[in-house]
Amino acid sequence: MATEAAPETAEKHFGLSKDDLIRAFRIVYTSRRIDDKEIQLKRQNRIFFQISGAGHEAAGAAIAFHMKAGADWLFGYYRDRALCLGLGVTPYEMFLQSVGAAEDSASGGRQMPSHWASRKLNIFTMSSPTATECLPGVGAAEAGRFLARPEARAFLEATSGFSEDEVVVVTLGDGSTAEGEFWEALTTACTLKLPVLFVVEDNGYAISVPVEVNTPGGSISKLVRGFPGLFVVETDGCDFLESYDAFRWAFAYAREGKGPVLVHAHVVRPYSHSLSDDERLYKPASERKKEAERDPVELLARRLVTEGLLSEEELALLKAACDAEVNEAADRAAALPQPGPERVLENVCSPSVDPASPAFDTEDRPEFSGGVTTMVDLINACLRDEMARDGRIVVWGEDVADASREEILSEVKGKGGVFKVTAGLQKLYGKGRVFNSPLAEANIVGRAIGWAARGLKPVVEIQFFDYIWPAMLQLRDELATIRWRSGGLFSAPVVVRCAIGGYLTGGGPYHSQSGEVTFAHIPGLRIVMPSSALDASGLLRTAIRCDDPVLFLEHKHLYRQTHNKGAYPGREFMIPFGKAKTVRPGTAATVVTYGATVFRSVTAAHRLADETGREVEVIDLRSLAPYDWAAVAASVKRTNRLLVVHEDWQTHGFGAELAARAADELFPFLDAPVRRVAAKDVFCGYAPRLEEATLPQADDIHDALAALLAF
């Protein structure tokens, strides 16, 4: 009897109806058929890469069944085809990416297939590095909580908004859990009790490397059980119904605000790692046979038939309908053109907000107040006023808070940064907007991406440039690429402040490093390096208000000098990027420099003028990406001599770029070879005499200039 059968089915299938199960089958089967079609197209050279979601389909469909598309967020990876289909990405959209079509809505032909993105569905643009999605996912969850606060109402419209019980789903493979960023993400998800659902799709291999090499003991779910508050679930990801049930509990826990969850889904990988891999080289036939028996598409098909939900004929008809849809979508997409060469440079930076434009230039309209003070104070004042102007600005990093344990603030003065740049900001704006991160640089930058993607404005601190490197993957492969790789769908206008440089007499090799050129080389990142308090104030304001990621380099040695002090220039004082400053006029030669060598260059120029009566022009670039080539060229056309000075190493340094460009574009105007003064190609020693001999000094600049003038 129907009335008796209904509850039995409901119980058996966790409340899912026959139609639900058929929908699940459509998803897993279509996913597999898209992979098969792509493999065919790749073999015909009609697409250029293929990586399949085969074996992961049932787990993916189960996740999709529980997600609220467009309310929850996905920070996923390349095996999530079924999950994305379940959320609403269409087969046609998937093929647009495989053929590299200009119309590919996820990336405009930028990304390999299986790197989806959708603004509408809250699928964050996927990248290829393993596990880099974990920290942005955690950041997005924090951002959701921040946006849910009543204080956020004032600026909610300028953000992604939030949903009451939203969950951020982060997926990754078993091998990827060996990456430190996964553990950094778990750390923050647990300490902050965030609604993040980590899904480890464990197919037993990372390309050819079996799971026990990446995971001690071979089981990630066993390994993470000690994380406080983390709900850990293990499931057979090949079985749709078992997965559906596991994710039911997982989502309920996260939605109720109890904290993060890790679902360990055991899946298979029947199609090799990608079409460039042949698993027969490292997987014995017996193992492949066992995997084939767990094929999730077959398992679900068998269940539908054996449980009488579909007849063999109905199943065949359903498959035929899916096949037809897949073939039609592939044919339609394959007919479309790739983006033309005119689109190569699109979306490297914001197309609408140009921080080099006059809109960011109020340099000639300062409204000074107070006496002259240090660079530290003016950066602090700029942060203070910008945070008052825009509630979306949030500050974190190592030691940046006044005190993580807020209740002790009545007893102590508070820390506010190892250089005191952020001192007092927590007291003013609370620990919701100014807080300490764990001691983990990728964590700092990665989380910021998640916040920024949702329309907030993180201004984060990397304590020392010497320790920026754990964040390199986030900076270069995530932050810098997000707008470009998503065809403008997403952006992450994060400001990363970082103390840089030497001349500390005792800074040693790990507190004296330069290396700005490593970042100036990366498309999509803006690099700024002020030499005076006033410039720092104006450039930081531009960095915060612009719509691109900015690496804001604050020279430690310049934080508290007397020669570069300034008065606070007011709440609207902005200096555009790419606008150099002539700090000393002259006609005999041009010195182009930035950072701590500006003062040394001016000192050298003064001495030379005293000795010879010849005046050398000194130009402070102030920003390196973009840099003010027009100012350099105009000066060299007048002086006919060029010396580039920087603290960073000489070999492959910023001076190499300027010298090459001068040789190319200014050759007819040069009366002498372009010269460089820079650090010796060695790390900076602790002994002050070593430091002095390593970093460029005013004497070195003076001597180079004398030689240049004598040429």
Ligand SMILES: Cc1ncc(C[n+]2csc(CCOP(=O)(O)OP(=O)(O)O)c2C)c(N)n1
């Ligand atoms: C940081 C980084 N290192 C190496 C690679 C190359 N690579 C791509 S996928 C992969 C294996 C990933 O294995 P796993 O996490 O188990 O995911 P699966 O592909 O098995 O689903 C490797 C080494 C990469 N993409 N990123």
Ligand SMILES: [Mg+2]
């Ligand atoms: Mg794997």
